[in-house]
Structure formats: structure tokens, C-alpha cells
Amino acid sequence: QWLVAESGGGLVQAGDSLRLSCAASGRALNTYEKGWFRQAPGKEREFVAAISRSSALTYYGDSVKGRFIVSRDNAKNTVYLQMNALKPEDTAVYYCAAKRPVLTTDPNDYQYWGQGTQVTVSS
Numbered sequence: 710q711w712l713v714a715e716s717g718g719g720l721v722q723a724g725d726s727l728r729l730s731c732a733a734s735g736r737a738l739n740t741y742e743k744g745w746f747r748q749a750p751g752k753e754r755e756f757v758a759a760i761s762r763s764s765a766l767t768y769y770g771d772s773v774k775g776r777f778i779v780s781r782d783n784a785k786n787t788v789y790l791q792m793n794a795l796k797p798e799d800t801a802v803y804y805c806a807a808k809r810p811v812l813t814t815d816p817n818d819y820q821y822w823g824q825g826t827q828v829t830v831s832s
Contacts, residue, residue: 712733712734712735713731713732713733713805713806713807713821713822713823714731714732714733714734714805714823714824715729715730715731715803715804715805715823715824715825715826716729716730716731716732716826717729717730717826718803718826718827718828719827719828719829720829720831721795721828721829721830721831722795722830722831722832723795723796723797723830723831723832724794724795725795725830726791726792726793726794726795727792727795727828728789728790728791728792729745729789729790729792729803729805729826729828730787730788730789731743731745731787731788731789731790731805731823732785732786732787733786733787733788733807734786737783737786740762740809741762741807741808741809741821742759742760742761742762742807742808742809742810742811742812742813743759743760743779743781743788743805743806743807744756744757744758744759744760744805744806744807744808744813744814744816744819745757745758745759745779745788745790745803745804745805745806746803746804746806746816746819747799747801747802747803747804747828748801748802748804748825749800749801749802752801754804754816755770755772755801756768756770756814756815756816757769757770757773757777757790757803758770758773758777758778758779758790759779759812759813759814760779760780760781760788760812761812762783762809764780764781766812767779768812768814770814772798773792773799776792776793776794776795777790777791777792777793778790778791778793779791788805790803792828795828795830796830797830797831797832798830799828799830800828800829800830801827801828802825802826802827802828803825803826803827803828804822804823804824804825805822805823806819806820806821806822806823807819807820807821808820808821
């Protein structure tokens with residue numbers, strides 16, 4: 710059974726940084742593309758970032774480009790999302806997801822999801 714678990718969320722102030730982690734167990738992470746998505750209350754799930762199996766490709770949503778960095782450590786079966794210069798509009802539940810074989814930005818393409826971690830940015 711594939712298990713994906715996010716951690717690292719919390720309450721921060723605008724301008725602060727936060728790093729989210731996504732740990733996978735049950736299957737080899739290095740065979741899956743990984744994505745980060747977020748969902749704020751009353752809004753649709755939004756693409757944040759994605760990284761290919763080898764880390765050769767990364768995609769970012771327009772609202773986080775230049776502030777967030779996605780990375781992965783296949784040896785640790787973990788994917789990271791470094792979030793810098795956080796804004797109140799970044800407040801959401803952040804989800805990690807996995808898919809294969811092709812890296813995409815559409816949440817409907819992702820097959821496995823974590824439970825999410827709350828990020829709250831105060832102004």
C-alpha cells in the first residue's frame with residue numbers, strides 16, 4: 710500500500726519561510742513524478758509545483774514562481790517544498806501527490822495523495 714504524508718505546515722507571518730516535506734512509504738519514490746497542490750477554503754485545488762523522477766524537470770504555478778522551490782531526495786523517499794517570502798494568499802492546505810509516467814500540472818492526473826498540511830500566513 711502506498712502511503713504519502715506531508716509535514717512542516719504551521720502558522721507564520723508574511724515574509725517568513727517554511728519548508729514542507731512529503732515522505733512516501735510502501736513504494737519506491739524514485740519511480741513517480743511528484744507534485745504539490747494547495748486548496749484554500751471555498752477555492753479549487755491549485756497547482757503549486759511539480760518535479761520529475763530524476764529532478765531534471767520542475768514546474769511552478771505562476772503565483773509561486775520565484776518564491777517556492779521544489780526538490781526531492783529519492784534516497785530518503787522524500788520531496789520538499791521550500792516556501793519563501795510567504796504571503797497571506799498562500800494560506801491553504803498543502804497536498805503532496807504522486808503519479809507516473811509523465812510529469813503534469815493537472816491534479817486530476819495524480820494517482821496518490823497525502824492528507825495535507827495546513828499553512829497559515831498572517832499579515
